Amino acid sequence: MGRVLAVIIWIVTLLSVLLFLVGKWWLPEAISNHAPALDRQFMITIIVVGISFTAAQIGLGWMVWKYRDTGKAGDRAVYSHGSNKLEMLWTVITAFIFIVLGVMGQSVWASLRLNDAPPGSYTVEVVAQQFQWNFHYAGADGKFGKTDPSLIDDGTLNFIGLDSSDTASADDSVTAALAIPVNRPVELRLRSKDVIHNFWVPQLRFKQDLVPGMEIKVHFTANRVGKYELACAELCGQLHFKMKSYMLVLPEDELTALQALPQEQFQARMGELLAKYPLPPK
Amino acid sequence: MSETHEGVHRHPAPTGFIRKYIFSIDHKVIGIQYIMLALAAVIVGMLMSLLMRLNLSWPGTSWPILETLFPTGAPGGVMNPEFYLSLVTMHGTIMVFFVLTTAPQGGFGNYFLPIQIGAEDMAFPYLNMLSFWVTLVGFIVILLAIVVEGNATVGEWFAALGPSFAGGSGTVGPIGGWTGYAPLSALGKIAGPGQGAGMNLWVISIAIFCVGSLLGALNFITTLLNMRTKGMTLMRMPLTCWAWFTTAVLALLSFPVLLGGGILLLLDRIAGTSFFIPGGLYVSGLLSGSNPNFPLHTGGSPILWQHLFWFFGHPEVYIAILPGMGATSHILATFARKPVFGYRAMVFAIFAIGLLGFFVWGHHMFISGLSPYSAIAFSVLTLSIGVPSAVKTFNWIGTLWGGRIRFTTAMLFAIGFVSLFVAGGITGLILGQTSLDLPMHDTYIVTAHFHLVMGVASIFGMFAATYFWFPKMFGRYMNESIGRIHFWITFIGVYAIFVPMHVMGLQGMPRRYSQFTEYEFLASLHPLVLFVSISAIVTIAVQFLFYFNVFWSMFKGQKAGDNPWEATTLEWNTSSPPPHDNFAGVLPVVHHGPYEFAVPGAPRDFVMQTDVDVEVPSGNGHNGKH
Numbered sequence: 001m002g003r004v005l006a007v008i009i010w011i012v013t014l015l016s017v018l019l020f021l022v023g024k025w026w027l028p029e030a031i032s033n034h035a036p037a038l039d040r041q042f043m044i045t046i047i048v049v050g051i052s053f054t055a056a057q058i059g060l061g062w063m064v065w066k067y068r069d070t071g072k073a074g075d076r077a078v079y080s081h082g083s084n085k086l087e088m089l090w091t092v093i094t095a096f097i098f099i100v101l102g103v104m105g106q107s108v109w110a111s112l113r114l115n116d117a118p119p120g121s122y123t124v125e126v127v128a129q130q131f132q133w134n135f136h137y138a139g140a141d142g143k144f145g146k147t148d149p150s151l152i153d154d155g156t157l158n159f160i161g162l163d164s165s166d167t168a169s170a171d172d173s174v175t176a177a178l179a180i181p182v183n184r185p186v187e188l189r190l191r192s193k194d195v196i197h198n199f200w201v202p203q204l205r206f207k208q209d210l211v212p213g214m215e216i217k218v219h220f221t222a223n224r225v226g227k228y229e230l231a232c233a234e235l236c237g238q239l240h241f242k243m244k245s246y247m248l249v250l251p252e253d254e255l256t257a258l259q260a261l262p263q264e265q266f267q268a269r270m271g272e273l274l275a276k277y278p279l280p281p282k
Numbered sequence: 283m284s285e286t287h288e289g290v291h292r293h294p295a296p297t298g299f300i301r302k303y304i305f306s307i308d309h310k311v312i313g314i315q316y317i318m319l320a321l322a323a324v325i326v327g328m329l330m331s332l333l334m335r336l337n338l339s340w341p342g343t344s345w346p347i348l349e350t351l352f353p354t355g356a357p358g359g360v361m362n363p364e365f366y367l368s369l370v371t372m373h374g375t376i377m378v379f380f381v382l383t384t385a386p387q388g389g390f391g392n393y394f395l396p397i398q399i400g401a402e403d404m405a406f407p408y409l410n411m412l413s414f415w416v417t418l419v420g421f422i423v424i425l426l427a428i429v430v431e432g433n434a435t436v437g438e439w440f441a442a443l444g445p446s447f448a449g450g451s452g453t454v455g456p457i458g459g460w461t462g463y464a465p466l467s468a469l470g471k472i473a474g475p476g477q478g479a480g481m482n483l484w485v486i487s488i489a490i491f492c493v494g495s496l497l498g499a500l501n502f503i504t505t506l507l508n509m510r511t512k513g514m515t516l517m518r519m520p521l522t523c524w525a526w527f528t529t530a531v532l533a534l535l536s537f538p539v540l541l542g543g544g545i546l547l548l549l550d551r552i553a554g555t556s557f558f559i560p561g562g563l564y565v566s567g568l569l570s571g572s573n574p575n576f577p578l579h580t581g582g583s584p585i586l587w588q589h590l591f592w593f594f595g596h597p598e599v600y601i602a603i604l605p606g607m608g609a610t611s612h613i614l615a616t617f618a619r620k621p622v623f624g625y626r627a628m629v630f631a632i633f634a635i636g637l638l639g640f641f642v643w644g645h646h647m648f649i650s651g652l653s654p655y656s657a658i659a660f661s662v663l664t665l666s667i668g669v670p671s672a673v674k675t676f677n678w679i680g681t682l683w684g685g686r687i688r689f690t691t692a693m694l695f696a697i698g699f700v701s702l703f704v705a706g707g708i709t710g711l712i713l714g715q716t717s718l719d720l721p722m723h724d725t726y727i728v729t730a731h732f733h734l735v736m737g738v739a740s741i742f743g744m745f746a747a748t749y750f751w752f753p754k755m756f757g758r759y760m761n762e763s764i765g766r767i768h769f770w771i772t773f774i775g776v777y778a779i780f781v782p783m784h785v786m787g788l789q790g791m792p793r794r795y796s797q798f799t800e801y802e803f804l805a806s807l808h809p810l811v812l813f814v815s816i817s818a819i820v821t822i823a824v825q826f827l828f829y830f831n832v833f834w835s836m837f838k839g840q841k842a843g844d845n846p847w848e849a850t851t852l853e854w855n856t857s858s859p860p861p862h863d864n865f866a867g868v869l870p871v872v873h874h875g876p877y878e879f880a881v882p883g884a885p886r887d888f889v890m891q892t893d894v895d896v897e898v899p900s901g902n903g904h905n906g907k908h
Contacts, residue, residue, distance in 0.1 A: 001689035009701055012774065016705070016781045025785035025810065027721065028803060038717050045718060049708050056675060056704045063682035064697060067618070068689065076887050077880040078684030079899075082624035086680070087673065091627075094672040098711065102665030105715030106658050113654035113716075130474065130566070149562035150569060161564075194565040195466040195473060196584060198649070198724060202790030202803055205721045211584050211651045212465055213560020229801050233724040233792045235459050237466060237474040238364045241795035279802050 002068030006061040013057040017050060028202045029280060031224040031249065035205045038108045045101060117187035117219035122180060122255075125189045127160045128197035128210045130237050133230065133245040134159045137173045140260050145169020152193065160193075173266040177274060179248040181255045182225050190216045198234035201247050203280065209234055222249040227277035248273055293407065295862035305415075307407035308862060312414050313393030314755065317748075319418060320385035321829070323376050326425075330373040330454070332822050337361045337369075339808075339815035341797050352432060354452025364475040366796035368431065368453030371476075372424070374460030375484065378598065379491050380421050382740050386605030387533070388417065388498055390747050391526040393755065395502060397853040398520050400511025400870045402863045405504040409497050417494035423487035427455040431480035440479035446470030446551045449479035456481035459794060461595065464558030464587040468550040472565050472576050485548045492541035495533050502530035511852075513872030517629070518891065520851045520876040521622060524629050525608025528636040529601050535640070536597040543590030556582035585651055592643035599736045600639045603703075604632060606743020607674060610699045612876075613746050614678055616849045617693035618685030619887055621877040624677040631670035631677075638667040648719045657716050664714035671707050675700065686880075686887075690847070691765030695746035698773045699739055705777070706734025709784065724794075727787025730780045738776045745772075748832070753846045757858040758839030764831045768824060775821030782810045850890050851876050874898050 019025075030039060067077075117123075125136035125144060138144045145168045152161035162169050180186045190199060192210040200207045208218050232243035250258070250273065258269050296302045306312060336345060344359035355365035396404055404410045430436050430449035437450020448471045457476030458467040462484065471478040506527045510519070546557040554577050561580030563570045571578030615622045622628060644652055644660030678700045687693065709731045712718050722728065745768075752760045786807050791798065798804045798811065845854040853860070855870050870892045878889035878898050889896050 001694075002687055005689065005694065005697065008770070008774065012701075012777045016777065019781060019785055025789050025807065027788050028790060038720065041715070042712070042718055042721075045712050045715065049711050052711075053704060053708050056679070056708075057701060059679050060682070060697065060700055060704075063679055063685070064687065067682055067685045067687050069619070069686040075686060076882075077618060077620040077686045079621070079880045079882055080623065080684065081621050082627065082677070082680060086676075087624050087627045090676045091669060091673055095666065095669045098665045098668045098672075099662065101711060102662045102715065105661065105665075105717050108717035109654065109658065109661075109715075109720075112720075113657070129564070149564055152564045152569065154564075154567050194563055195469070196463055196650075200724075200790070200792065202721065207649050207720050207723050209650045212563055213582070213584060214651055216651050229803055231790075231792055231801060235367070235370075235457075235463065235466070235794045237457060238367065238476075240367070241363060241797050242800055244800055282802065282806055 002064050006065035009057055009061040009064070013054055017054060020046070020050070027205075030205055031203045031222050031226070031228070032205055033221040033223055034108050034112055037111075038205050041105055041108060044104070048097065048101060112218070112220065117217065118185045121185040121187040121219060123187045123189065124178060124180065125160070125191070126178070126199060126210065127191050127193060128199075128232070129159065129193040130195065131239040131243045132159070133176055133178070133243070135175050135178045136160055136162070137175070137259060137266070139171030139173060141168060141171055143168040145172045149193070171262070173261075173263045175267055175270050177246045177248065177270055178230060179250055179255060179258060179270065179273065180222060181252045182249050183221065183223050184252065185219055185221045187217060187219045190218065195236050196234045197232045197236050197243065200231045200233035201228050203228050204247075207233055225249050225251055225277070227274060227279055229279065246274055248277060293403070305411060307403075307411045309392050309396050309404045309407070309410055310755070310860065312410050313389050313391070315414050316384045316388035316392060316417070317390070319421060320381045320389060321832070323380035323384070323421060327373050327376040327381060328822055328825065330369045330376070331818065333361070334366065334369050334373065335815040335818045337366050337796060338798070339812045341799055352452060352454070354434065354450070355432065355454065361796070362452070363796040364451060364457060365453050367457040367794065368451075368455045368476050368480070370794055371458050371460060371484070372428065372455040375424060375488070377737065378460055378602070379488065380424070382602035382736065383491075383495065383598070384417060385744050386602065386740060387502075387526060387529050388414065390609065390744070390751065391502060391529070391605060392498075394751065394853055395523055395526050396505060396509070397856065397860060397864050398523050398851055399506060399509060399514050400852050400865070400872065401505060401509035402865070402869070404501050405509055406501050409501050413494045413497035413501065416490060416497065420487045420490035420494060423483050423490060424455075427480040427483040427487065430483060431455050431476060431478070437479060444552065447479045447482060451475035451478065451480070453480065456484045458484070461591055462547070464547060464550070464584050465560070465563065465582075468547055468558045468587075469563070469565060470551055472568065474566070482548065482551060485544050485551070489541055489544040489548070492537040492544065495537045496541075499530040499533035499537070502526055503534065506530075511869045511872060517626070518872055518875050520608075521611040521625070521628055521632070522605070522608035524632050525604040528632050529604045532597040532601050532604075532636055532639065536594040536601070539590055540594035543587060543594070546590075547587065550579075550582070554579075556580055558582045558584055558587045560584065585647070588647050588650055589643070592646045595646065596643040597639045599732070600635055602736050602740045603743070604635070606699060606740045607632070607703075609743045609747040609750070610678065610696045611681070612851070613692050613696040613750050614681045614700075615877040615879060616750075616847055617688045617690055617696070618682050619688070619879045620681060620685040621875075621879055622677070623680030623683070625875070625877065627673055628677055631673045634670035635667060638663060638670070642667055645714055645719075648716050649723050654716075661714055661716045665711065668707070668710060671703075675704055690749065691760070691762055691769055692746045692750035694766065694769040694773075695742050695749060698769065699742040699746060701773075702734055702739040702742055702776065705781075706731060706736070706739055710735070721790065722787060724792055725787035726783040726791045726793060729793050730783035730787060733783075734776070734780045738780065745769075745828070750847070751853070752832075752835065753842030754853055754858050754860070756836050756839070757842060758835055759842050759846065760831050760835040760839060764827055768827050768831065771824040772821055775817055775824065778817035779814050779821060782814050786810060848886070848888050850874075850878055850888050852891055855890065855892055
């Protein structure tokens with residue numbers, strides 16, 4: 001029985017590791033400036049995880065294989081209550097590895113979260129609501145028109161409560177898809193009208209909750225032109241699984257041209273651009 | 283602290299059926315009641331996971347039985363999204379609260395803690411009875427949530443109570459996940475299906491559960507500190523007792539926070555307060571305050587709920603798994619015929635896990651809008667909790683080293699526990715890092731991680747405990763052949779279910795989606811989803827062997843003696859099952875540590891804690907001798 005168990009533990013371990021190694025299912029190809037560092041940290045971590053996992057399972061299997069009861073009369077186990085030296089040794093070693101890993105893991109986070117968006121960032125307001133994304137663009141003047149929850153009226157398509165009496169709002173556009181420039185820092189100002197949602201683009205290696213009552217500012221830089229799926233990753237109710245949109249990463253000139261269009265043409269042009277760019281290959 | 287209290291808690295054995303088996307104050311009966319509650323709850327939770335798997339891998343397929351049972355939730359036999367999400371919510375709630383918190387602590391802890399420390403009962407027998415019955419009421423209330431949401435007529439009755447009470451969504455309960463994030467959970471019916479009466483009952487059920495757990499925790503702590511028999515010093519206690527004690531301390535400190543949070547959430551829902559609801563919300567076409575169905579709310583903080591919830595929720599993970607760790611240590615030593623390797627280190631590790639467990643709740647909230655600075659502190663603390671976890675793993679493997687392992691079913695499950703604890707726990711190194719949480723948060727790698735470590739490993743600990751202590755509880759063995767089949771299929775099955783979920787998470791698959799058909803980037807995952815579902819169906823099916831084994835063996839199992847496993851601790855000093863006062867009027871006196879196996883020169887390969895006239899080289903034995 002001991003040998004069977006040992007072999008099964010080893011086979012399960014091997015298959016588990018192989019599932020990761022085949023590479024068919026892995027992080028999607030990244031498109032943000034912070035992603036290479038994040039992916040490197042992930043590789044380091046998963047190597048540590050993989051080695052620890054494999055070593056522990058091999059060790060466990062080995063004990064089970066080797067120290068089974070042979071049933072010989074008078075044959076007893078080794079009488080040992082442990083070893084303080086070993087306890088010290090493995091405590092210090094694991095503490096060192098885990099804490100070093102933990103400290104290393106902060107660098108990408110710090111670069112994204114401990115500072116404001118660099119000056120000159122392209123800014124979009126994101127207003128989520130149950131099962132729909134709204135993206136608010138400042139237009140040619142670069143100024144966002146005022147918004148007010150009491151002006152929200154989904155019936156007349158004023159999803160974000162844009163105040164038309166504010167002159168800054170005249171050239172603003174609100175669409176259901178996100179367009180951002182390539183190779184330029186982007187700042188998103190995230191809000192929610194109703195419950196918590198989450199902005200999630202796998203290729204960006206980026207995720208952030210949109211919390212009602214808060215405006216959360218985040219920033220990143222996308223570095224590859226294309227169209228990417230944008231999902232809601234925080235349970236927001238019945239149609240959570242359908243709360244989908246797209247993120248377009250555009251060449252600067254294409255975005256500038258889009259930005260200059262009035263609202264109706266903006267919408268139409270956005271539709272064309274969404275059709276123009278394909279999703280990344282699977 | 284080690285004086286005895288003989289006679290203080292002696293109460294005559296009850297005679298009537300009701301006082302003996304229903305409203306019993308005997309900790310052993312109460313322990314079995316908790317286990318039965320968990321066995322009932324786990325069937326519900328498990329069948330819910332089966333339905334979820336059917337929906338995920340065969341989207342759009344009609345299951346006629348579902349239409350019969352839930353005509354609104356599964357019209358034409360196809361689950362609608364809200365039905366699926368209510369399954370997610372109820373599966374998590376029932377499993378975490380009514381299975382993982384009841385069986386390990388209320389069940390086995392109740393039954394064996396007093397016996398293992400040589401006491402006649404818990405310190406407060408009536409309080410003990412009360413804690414079980416309060417917990418049972420909590421369970422009945424959560425089942426009512428299924429009824430009020432699933433049945434339109436019942437739903438209408440509740441609607442008469444007010445706008446937040448309307449039920450009848452056609453679901454099997456509320457929609458919010460087991461974490462019930464506000465404001466979705468706080469807004470009431472206006473936020474969509476599954477936010478009415480079912481959610482009220484969900485909050486009430488959890489609040490009741492908190493009360494029951496608090497009463498239990500007080501009892502465990504008092505009993506362990508005051509009622510140890512002569513010679514049972516703290517460092518002679520079995521590791522199970524250390525685990526149950528630490529669990530009770532965690533429960534005592536964390537459940538009040540959830541209880542408070544739950545009451546505030548209920549007030550937000552029914553009394554118009556705004557603890558978790560900010561101002562200016564616009565939900566389902568209505569502005570807050572513009573309509574009687576959506577009263578004015580202002581000034582609340584959704585993140586406050588997350589703090590309150592996870593201040594409880596993270597220690598809860600350890601509440602679920604510490605007893606399994608205790609049982610595993612206990613069983614590994616017994617069947618390796620060897621003392622626990624590093625007993626003292628194991629005790630410290632339990633403490634360290636319990637203590638650090640209170641300082642890491644923020645790792646559930648890295649991307650929630652928490653301060654990025656506190657996220658860093660939470661992250662580094664989270665990684666450091668891996669250290670005592672690793673120490674425990676090393677010591678378990680060390681316990682097996684040089685042993686003479688007897689592969690009983692209990693031992694197989696205990697070894698399985700170690701394997702699964704490593705598999706599930708190790709990915710905490712990934713998820714605990716702030717940066718890596720950006721892509722990983724709320725994806726299937728999280729689902730895989732916590733199911734393996736908190737769900738499956740804990741359950742393996744309980745399976746081991748069941749096979750191990752069954753002969754003591756019922757005087758009969760469980761069937762070992764059926765037990766082995768149960769082990770092999772379950773062990774391979776849970777790996778087959780949860781390992782693929784890791785790579786789904788890498789690909790970015792979000793949790794709590796009723797379908798994955800909407801996204802291109804998830805399309806390549808379908809074969810894995812199918813594989814997981816088939817593994818789940820097989821694994822779930824084989825659990826019915828376990829149920830059969832339990833109930834069949836109670837009456838037909840092979841008879842067992844007082845100490846069938848040749849074990850050392852006090853529960854093996856009394857008859858199987860033990861008499862009403864545990865030791866037939868004579869409390870045992872303890873002379874040795876809990877795991878004196880293979881003592882050189884001793885007449886047998888095990889020295890019971892009560893054995894006299896046996897020389898044990900090191901007394902408590904922590905000298906590191908080989």
